[in-house]
Amino acid sequence: MKIAILLFPRLTALDAIGPYEVLQRLPGCEVVFVGAKRGEVRTENGRLGLSVDATLDEVPRPGVVVVPGGIGTRALLRDEAIGDWLRTAHETTEWTTSVCTGSLLLAAAGILDGVAATTHWAAMDVLGNLGAVPTDERVVERGKIITAAGVSSGIDMALTLAARLTDPVTAQAMQLYIEYDPQPPFDAGSVHKAGEAVLARVAELRDTTDG
Amino acid sequence: MKIAILLFPRLTALDAIGPYEVLQRLPGCEVVFVGAKRGEVRTENGRLGLSVDATLDEVPRPGVVVVPGGIGTRALLRDEAIGDWLRTAHETTEWTTSVCTGSLLLAAAGILDGVAATTHWAAMDVLGNLGAVPTDERVVERGKIITAAGVSSGIDMALTLAARLTDPVTAQAMQLYIEYDPQPPFDAGSVHKAGEAVLARVAELRDTTDG
Numbered sequence: 327m328k329i330a331i332l333l334f335p336r337l338t339a340l341d342a343i344g345p346y347e348v349l350q351r352l353p354g355c356e357v358v359f360v361g362a363k364r365g366e367v368r369t370e371n372g373r374l375g376l377s378v379d380a381t382l383d384e385v386p387r388p389g390v391v392v393v394p395g396g397i398g399t400r401a402l403l404r405d406e407a408i409g410d411w412l413r414t415a416h417e418t419t420e421w422t423t424s425v426c427t428g429s430l431l432l433a434a435a436g437i438l439d440g441v442a443a444t445t446h447w448a449a450m451d452v453l454g455n456l457g458a459v460p461t462d463e464r465v466v467e468r469g470k471i472i473t474a475a476g477v478s479s480g481i482d483m484a485l486t487l488a489a490r491l492t493d494p495v496t497a498q499a500m501q502l503y504i505e506y507d508p509q510p511p512f513d514a515g516s517v518h519k520a521g522e523a524v525l526a527r528v529a530e531l532r533d534t535t536d537g
Numbered sequence: 538m539k540i541a542i543l544l545f546p547r548l549t550a551l552d553a554i555g556p557y558e559v560l561q562r563l564p565g566c567e568v569v570f571v572g573a574k575r576g577e578v579r580t581e582n583g584r585l586g587l588s589v590d591a592t593l594d595e596v597p598r599p600g601v602v603v604v605p606g607g608i609g610t611r612a613l614l615r616d617e618a619i620g621d622w623l624r625t626a627h628e629t630t631e632w633t634t635s636v637c638t639g640s641l642l643l644a645a646a647g648i649l650d651g652v653a654a655t656t657h658w659a660a661m662d663v664l665g666n667l668g669a670v671p672t673d674e675r676v677v678e679r680g681k682i683i684t685a686a687g688v689s690s691g692i693d694m695a696l697t698l699a700a701r702l703t704d705p706v707t708a709q710a711m712q713l714y715i716e717y718d719p720q721p722p723f724d725a726g727s728v729h730k731a732g733e734a735v736l737a738r739v740a741e742l743r744d745t746t747d748g
Contacts, residue, residue: 338558339554339557339558340554340555340557340558340715343550343551343554343585344551344554346550346551346584346585347549347550347551347688347689350580350582350584350585351582351742353742356584357584357585358584359584359585359586366577366586366588369561371561371562373557373561373567373568373569373570373590374554374557374561374568374570374587374588375570375577375587375588375590376585376586376587376588377577377585377586377587377588379584379586426716446716447713447716464718464720465720465722475716476714476715476716477558477714477715477716477717478558478692478715478716478717478719479716479718479720481689481719481721482719482720482721482722485721485722485723486722489722489723494723495734495735495738496738496742497722497723498723498725498731498735498738499725499731499735499738499739499742501721501723501725501726501731502658502725502726502727502728502731502735502736502739503687503688503739503742504551504687504688504689504726505637505657505658505686505687505688505689505690505726505727506688506689506719506721506726507675507690507726507727507730508689508692508693508717508719508721508726509675509676509690509693510692510693510696510712510717510719511676511693511696511697511700511708512696512700512705512708512709512712514709514710514712514713515712515713515715515716515717515718515719516713516716516718517713519718520709520710520712520713523706524706524709524710524713525713527706527707527709527710528710528713528714531562531564531707531710531714
């Protein structure tokens with residue numbers, strides 16, 4: 327089973343690396359990082375380079391597609407090469423998935439028309455404008471499409487996906503391996519839990535944090 | 538405040554990228570990925586390339602050091618360049634931190650002698666043999682040293698660190714931004730919670746998952 331994780335300029339790294347870390351050790355699966363061209367792409371702020379190892383043309387029919395998000399998605403909503411690749415791959419994937427604003431690329435490709443899906447909390451309206459049905463759940467599974475909320479939710483999504491690709495015991499073995507027993511020091515990880523002061527601080531920092 | 542995240546061959550990507558994602562947006566902080574030489578390093582299985590942007594010599598006195606883990610740490614326990622860099626940097630850091638088996642490198646450099654610290658659950662004995670006092674907590678803070686347990690625990694560690702570097706509201710803003718409201722589909726993220734079947738499965742898969 328080939329798992330293609332899409333990389334592009336100005337992506338959010340954890341959107342891609344969370345699922346990668348869960349999926350890369352799954353027996354029978356092979357992860358490959360794909361993109362418009364081979365070589366390095368840089369995250370939003372340019373602080374991290376990640377390597378594209380295969381072009382879209384080289385992996386036309388992966389069994390699983392994972393689309394991460396990031397501010398770089400906005401420049402790709404009308405990108406024909408990525409739209410065509412997503413549509414063609416989706417015809418034969420077992421699973422088509424996204425993390426964060428990666429769902430905007432699936433929606434722009436027409437894959438989420440009328441489909442319940444999620445994205446980063448700050449991009450829900452954009453997702454709706456692109457034809458999907460925004461759904462306020464952390465991981466939304468509809469048929470073979472699984473979309474996840476912001477950034478870190480890709481880890482939860484990938485554990486669900488791992489269970490589908492193998493079995494629940496193997497998925498839990500991956501959870502244990504990455505010691506995913508979350509103990510955040512705060513409880514501010516959703517807009518429903520973060521208080522006014524935290525929401526105000528995010529807004530202040532927004533030009534550097536827009537995903 | 539310069540935050541240096543160490544990269545090396547056969548690292549575990551999420552150990553580095555979890556903290557990166559939390560810390561990269563902190564006001565007043567600048568993340569740089571450092572390593573023995575500039576250019577690409579590959580994760581354990583070679584499936585992902587990450588870019589080293591600065592050599593150790595170029596960043597001798599970062600304010601914060603983050604050392605990720607991975608099977609590649611074992612080949613570096615007697616690496617003089619990394620040991621010297623860690624010891625010298627630690628003299629003037631505000632915070633010296635590790636994720637997963639990154640603490641083995643801190644211990645091998647003599648930084649954890651007699652200090653309570655943690656690592657990946659499967660490497661606790663190795664940590665003790667290197668002079669640290671293995672401590673079964675997800676994030677262990679002792680003075681200016683913060684060590685975290687396996688792989689995904691770097692996110693929790695980085696949120697604690699973010700609060701120390703800025704303030705709790707800003708740290709919570711980072712948590713909200715990455716939507717870190719964990720909802721794993723299973724509860725098998727620690728050896729105390731995973732059942733016998735899961736532990737047996739990890740052991741079976743061990744040659745590909747050793748971190």
